[in-house]
Amino acid sequence: MKIAVLPGDGIGTEIVAEAVKVLKALDLKLELEEAPVGGTAYDQHGHPLPEATLKLAQAADAVLFGAVGDWKYDKLERALRPEQAILGLRKHMGLFANFRPAICYEQLTHASSLKPELVAGLDILIIRELTGDIYFGQPRGRRQAPDGHFPGAEEAFDTMRYTRPEIERIAHVAFQAAQKRGKHVTSVDKANVLETFQLWKDVVTEVGQQYPDVKLDHMYVDNAAMQLVKAPKFFDVVVTGNMFGDILSDEAAMLTGSIGMLPSASLNSNRQGLYEPSHGSAPDIAGKGVANPLATILSAAMMLRFSLNQPEAAERIETAVKKVLAQGLRTPDIYSEGTTKVGTREMGEAVLKALTP
Ligand code: NAD
Numbered sequence: 001m002k003i004a005v006l007p008g009d010g011i012g013t014e015i016v017a018e019a020v021k022v023l024k025a026l027d028l029k030l031e032l033e034e035a036p037v038g039g040t041a042y043d044q045h046g047h048p049l050p051e052a053t054l055k056l057a058q059a060a061d062a063v064l065f066g067a068v069g070d071w072k073y074d075k076l077e078r079a080l081r082p083e084q085a086i087l088g089l090r091k092h093m094g095l096f097a098n099f100r101p102a103i104c105y106e107q108l109t110h111a112s113s114l115k116p117e118l119v120a121g122l123d124i125l126i127i128r129e130l131t132g133d134i135y136f137g138q139p140r141g142r143r144q145a146p147d148g149h150f151p152g153a154e155e156a157f158d159t160m161r162y163t164r165p166e167i168e169r170i171a172h173v174a175f176q177a178a179q180k181r182g183k184h185v186t187s188v189d190k191a192n193v194l195e196t197f198q199l200w201k202d203v204v205t206e207v208g209q210q211y212p213d214v215k216l217d218h219m220y221v222d223n224a225a226m227q228l229v230k231a232p233k234f235f236d237v238v239v240t241g242n243m244f245g246d247i248l249s250d251e252a253a254m255l256t257g258s259i260g261m262l263p264s265a266s267l268n269s270n271r272q273g274l275y276e277p278s279h280g281s282a283p284d285i286a287g288k289g290v291a292n293p294l295a296t297i298l299s300a301a302m303m304l305r306f307s308l309n310q311p312e313a314a315e316r317i318e319t320a321v322k323k324v325l326a327q328g329l330r331t332p333d334i335y336s337e338g339t340t341k342v343g344t345r346e347m348g349e350a351v352l353k354a355l356t357p
Contacts, residue, residue: 001030001308004060006037006053009082010281011291011344012066018293018348019064019300022320025352026313028304033060038068038082038281048085057089057274062307064300065089065276070283082281090130095266095274096166097173098128098245099302102232102252102262107325108334111257114229119255124235125177126252128245129170130266133196134160135242160196162241167200169269171207174239178214182236185216188224188244200241221248228252253278260292260333263299265306273307275299289343292331294321297351320354327354 003023007016023030035041035053042048048068057063068082078084089095104112104122112119137159145155171187178185187204189197201218208216219227221244227234228248232255240248253262262278277295285291298321305314329350330339342350 001028001062002060003030003032003303004053004056004063005032005034006057006063007034007040007066008038008068008085008281009040009070010067010283010286012038012068012281014286014289014291014344015277015293015296016064016066018344018351019296021348022297022317022351022355023064023300025355026304026316028308028310028313032064037065037085039070039073041085042073042076042080042082046080048080048082049088053085054088054092058093061272062303063089063093063274064296064303065274066296067277067279067281069281089274090266093272093274094131094268096129096131096269097170097267098130098249099177099265099267099306100126100128100249100253100262100278101264101302102126102249102256104256105261105322105325107328108257108261110336111334112255113257114232114255118232119257122232122255123181124232124252124255125181125237126245126249127170127174127177127237127239128249129162129166129239129241130245131242132162132166133242134158135246137161160194160243162196162200164199164203167203168207170239171204173267174204174237175208175211175214175216178237179211183214184236185214186224186235186238187216187218188221188238188240188248189218190221190244191218192220197241204239224248225251228255249278258292258334260295260331261298262295263302265299265302267306271307273303275303275307289345290332291344292333293344293348294331294351297321297348316355317351320351323354324350 007013104119109116191198191201259279267273301314301317304310328339
């Protein structure tokens with residue numbers, strides 16, 4: 001099992017180091033190889049995604065990714081900015097399915113902005129289509145408006161589009177994920193006004209007939225945004241398009257209160273995947289040894305489950321994380337009175353220790 005380790009910038013190096021320690025302690029035959037990505041890669045090789053890094057990622061079964069970006073690169077032309085590395089990896093690896101779990105750990109219910117009884121026990125999986133929709137649809141651009149309310153005025157336009165196979169493959173991913181969880185899929189669309197999402201709804205309904213053990217319901221995106229804060233425990237698996245998923249996954253993430261706890265995965269049709277925390281490179285706390293490594297450690301657990309077919313090892317890590325939270329250990333982002341404040345390395349060490357029962 002080959003893993004490409006791409007720590008990236010800022011806190012990326014600190015948090016990935018802890019996840020790597022945990023992976024190495026599992027007694028699995030893992031081959032880990034590290035390469036630069038993002039701003040670090042730009043500094044060393046003049047490009048945020050050097051050829052050698054891309055090749056390593058493509059040849060691996062999975063990529064463990066930290067984070068990229070720093071304000072000092074903001075003046076570079078767009079194609080050379082650190083964030084382009086993620087887009088490049090998604091494109092070249094064909095990563096079309098983004099998994100973002102939003103889990104509210106019992107010990108952290110107070111960190112949510114919602115009432116504890118609304119989020120206690122929350123366990124949602126948002127599955128976002130990652131390669132289509134209005135973000136990539138052509139044509140797009142700026143021009144003089146040929147018609148409309150202000151003909152001749154400057155206008156900008158994008159095109160929302162999805163093909164049937166794109167919808168089918170993400171729907172299969174969602175139903176199969178639901179079979180391993182609460183057997184409930186909510187497909188989020190805007191079929192009442194958009195042709196693209198009428199096709200979405202029709203295709204998801206058709207695919208759903210192949211999964212009679214999974215309950216399927218449909219929800220308009222405006223209602224879904226509302227229900228996520230009104231009754232979030234209604235949801236099990238949510239499947240939606242690229243733009244709606246972008247927005248709803250951040251909303252769902254915040255239900256749990258802490259970005260430092262949230263893993264994510266992006267998969268292609270061979271189940272090869274890129275695993276990373278949902279947060280960025282946090283330049284404000286980089287190098288201080290205070291970043292929360294749990295989102296990255298939990299991303300490593302997702303990697304074991306989804307790409308490396310090692311569900312028991314994944315569960316060992318997840319149980320260890322729950323254990324350290326129960327012991328009251330907290331990095332500053334999740335700290336509250338009565339708990340013990342620890343740094344990045346101490347948190348990693350504690351998870352390592354908790355792996356053995
Ligand atoms: P960010 O997620 O890096 O930080 C937002 C806030 O959350 C900061 O206050 C930070 O200190 C805190 N935070 C984030 N992760 C944390 C952790 N593990 N433990 C404790 N606190 C944590 O977002 P930002 O500040 O908007 O962006 C910083 C840089 O990261 C930018 O260059 C941005 O482009 C980049 N970025 C990269 C990714 C990625 O690599 N996938 C994603 C988002 C942002």
